[in-house]
Amino acid sequence: MDDVVAPMELEQFIETQENKSLLRFITCGSVDDGKSTLIGRLLYDSQQIYDDQLASLEIDSKKVGTQGSEIDFALLVDGLSAEREQGITIDVAYRYFSTEGRKYIVADTPGHEQYTRNMATGASTADLAVILIDARKGVLTQTRRHSYIVSLLGVKNIILAINKMDLVAYSEEVFKSIEADYRSFADRIGLSDFCAIPISALAGDNIFDAGDNTAWYQGPTLMQQLETVEVTADEAAAAFRFPVQWVNRPNLDFRGFSGTVTSGQIKPGDAIAVLPSGVTSKVKNISTYDGDLDQASAGQAVTLVLHDEIDISRGDVLAAANDRPEVTDQFMAHLLWMADEPMLPSRPYMLKTANKSVSATVTALKHKIDVNTLAHDAGSSLELNELGVCNLFLGEPIAFDAFADNKQMGSFILIDGLTNNTIAMGMIDFGLRRADNIHWQPININKSARARIKDQSPAVLWFTGLSGSGKSTIADIVEQRLYARRNHTIILDGDNVRHGLNKDLGFTDTDRVENIRRIAETSKLMVDAGLMVLVSFISPFRAERRLARELMEEGEFVEIFINASLEVCADRDPKGLYEKAKKGEIKNFTGIDSPYENPEQAEIIIDSANLTPDKAADQIMLYLEENGYLSELDYQI
């Protein structure tokens, strides 16, 4: 070969190659802002396009290109047939090029709102973002959306590439006005430190070389900025964190914990704490295939061996003993919803952190964020591509740091338990158990939250009917059945209400109404507590039963009419009350000298003259099951 270099030079050459740094960046912005063209241009100008690729690019450009007989650089980076046909980018494409000092991984992300999740995928691993703007169009909704996501993901290095300057006659005025417009938005989302560059991806201005068309611009070209930008290693300076991925136990003599140091550094002898347990130990050695290390720092994948035999498994985090992460099962986080199915509070999801999967529910959507105006909107669910701030409740505690302090310790994804799809990404703001956050709790814990930890649907089972119809007997059996299924219940009846709360009330019509009103209000409080309340009162008047019904939410009030004729009841007369009433010894006795108004809309009617109490209870349980009051899973106790 003609261009063989001398052996010494070759060694140096290889050493340079080996010691390159790595910069990962994304290009984002609205559709047709020229992202793909820009990357094609970068690859072309950095001579990363091979002859055979160039040959097929030239053919494709003529066939499906948008630049007439010129090369359509965008075709280089749109990988899928479907994308090439539609002329749009669906998914993020990764491209690679390198210069003397750096290797670059470029994520070319889709501009359509529909594919925001794919844009976020690319942004999540980026050190830097190039936000493109079409100089003719200025700042668009997608520019703001992508900028917001970039800022949310903690990407600190921003290049604002104002593209297609060739189409606005390289006007400084246009450039300045877009830069100012963008700044007013960027300032509000914490991206004020950005570098604006006027470029033409198509013509090549200010990509590698400045060119002659923007003499008014004195700043760096895009490549100069990429080459010199400092990729700040915040992780190295932060406290030591090591999520345990895998327990490495080849034999009885070796027990190590494999994982990647996500932040800080560690040396043999350093004191560590295991979270969530809080047990402490010291590092004995740092084992790798290439021998033990004196030190490991952020980014390195190693295996740690500890001095003490302690119980550690995947999902635990090893951390600096004197600077530990928090442990919580409740936190507030920003969520980007990425599934077609909307996010619903209370629905169970799987949450995965760096190394742990736990069950999780969103307990409250505090607000949605309008990426265009940054307004906080109220809402009860998040739709595809919507952003919101939520409280989450986990099945078990995890160790975490706020995302702002430590990206890898503060990030998570949500997975749908049925389809296994990744449906959301989340960034933890703070835990909700800390004393200084205690004020969140009264707002967050509501009826459904209370009911959820009891795993049941709160309701009032309102037993009405004549004295002696069998209300209390049947209610007792129903409560026993519910209890056996581990439902949390309470019975309100004459025994525990008339003797306490309502002992000041007699049996006049006024007192009967007040009696029922108090019972209804008490039932409502208990339903708010998440309980299943069995009320067993004659409650003879329709109006008061309606009052009780209207206090509850739709579906929470189940009226059960224990129907037996006066004759049957008087015949049973278990307490001898009918006898006394007939003799006039008891006044205002329902059925005798006070009316009983039959229910008109009872959910359940029990023919108590012909059913045993057990059969009556069967009928009620069946109704509860069929109408979703009982979770099916718990039936076998």
Added chain:
Amino acid sequence: MSLTNLAKLEAESIHIFREVVAECENPVLLYSIGKDSAVLLHLAMKAFHPSKLPFPVLHVDTTWKFKEMIEFRDRMAAELNLKLIVHTNKEGVEQDIGPFSHGSAKYTDIMKTQALKQALDKYKFDAAFGGARRDEEKSRSKERVFSFRNGSHRWDPKNQRPEMWSIYNGRINKGESIRVFPLSNWTEADIWQYIYQEGIPIVPLYFAQERPVVERDGMLIMVDDDRMPLESGEKPELKRVRFRTLGCYPLTGAIESEADSLPDIIQETILAKTSERQGRVIDQDSTASMEKKKLEGYF
């Protein structure tokens, strides 16, 4: 001190290996014997050290591989104490399916894609590591590190799972699987530099040497055994050649080269003017041929 490019790539790959072993029940490493597989295997050994490799290594043997590849495979399996599974599509062999008699597309489908699916089904692997890199080819540049496959091993490129940070979602239902690509972010130059830096053994076919080749459709095909039918006028010539990529010998083009050491190869790679996959007959059938093969379950 921040890590170099290669150190970062190595750590990322090791993290991916460990994640799969921690979360999947029955993973396997697809070993194609080439340079990428060599790096993949080396990284796997590093990831689990001092434990042994906690999964088997699968080679889909089309029966048309270079002889030197098979020798190398068996030597590596013995040296590293690997649990090697070799699978060949028996029906394909019975029907005498070959690249010369049936054409590259049909042959590749039956002896590679179908064979791979047979093996994955037979052993019920729920995750399979492959050495594919995103810089190799257009459709690969779009693929996730954890690439979900349905029960028929199909890839749905228009509906890939989002993949955030280094949190990988390997959850699947019964019958589904995940293809995992620990080398996603490596380039060809990274691979060669790493092989050099780590002293990783590779098949000698990568180094220039005099070999018997014929020129066919603009490619130099090595006559590796007597199953290759020579067309009239074709006569094997000894040329100093090497391979940038290795597959089945009738489908793999050699390049003329003097590079017989790793530094020479690295230099040649960095100055190269053609992409490595140009030496692959099977990629040139149509513009989207790799995308099509991937949809059907190929790696």
